[in-house]
Amino acid sequence: SRRWLGVGGFNFQPNSTSILKYVSGNATTQAVFNGTGNGTASVNVSSVSDLGIWNRTMTNITVSADVMVNSTLSANSTSIVAGQQVGVTAKGFDAYGNENHTGGFNFISNSTTVLVYVSGNASIFDVFNGTASGTARINATAVSNLSITNSSLNITVSSGNMVNVTIFANASSIVSGQRVNISAIGFDAYGNTNNTGGFNFAANHT
DSSP states (O other): OOOOOOTTOEEEEESOTTTEEEEEOTTBSOOEEEEOSSEEEOEEEEESSOTTTOEEEOOOEEEOOOOOOEEEEEESOSEEETTOEEEEEEEEEOTTSOBOOTTOEEEEESOTTTEEEEEOTTBSEEEEEEOSSEEEEEEEEESSOTTSOOEEEEEEEEOOOOOEEEEEESOSOOOTTOOOOEEEEEEOTTSOBOOTTOOOOOOSOO
16 A cells, blocks of 8 residues: 655745746645746646655646736837838736737827828737928827726827928019018928928029
């Protein structure tokens, strides 16, 4: 017959302390571990009285991320020019810092004239198109937990390359000796003002 030889109890050691954190139980016959990391770990059980004989590894224990409690938002750039796109990425985490993106996020710009939504809602990655000069704030809301404080960041959009010019004059007809003031304003493809470098003015008849 088999006799129980648990004299002195057992020591319990996980192969990953980031996934399973020891709580209590060494030198007894039962141990408690707290699941903290996202992944799979095993526990080695060794006899206190005879380390050479009683040494067993338990079946793998899988720890999954808990519910999302906070999130972060990042962008591939926080400054673009009109006509360019910006990609933003939201990540959700449980209380132990494990990633949990279940349900994804909804993204919204607080200025649809500066940043226009392109694609990505209900995922973790979203794309916006810069159209008007200015600064817009992007908010990401977790679909699975609306009580989480929205993650947000600012994106600045600058004018694109000048593609057309409008000229104004304070008079279209003057007499000899009078002056006429002429102004020029440059615009990009989206109608944003761009006067970089200024203008040179020349009359076709001097």
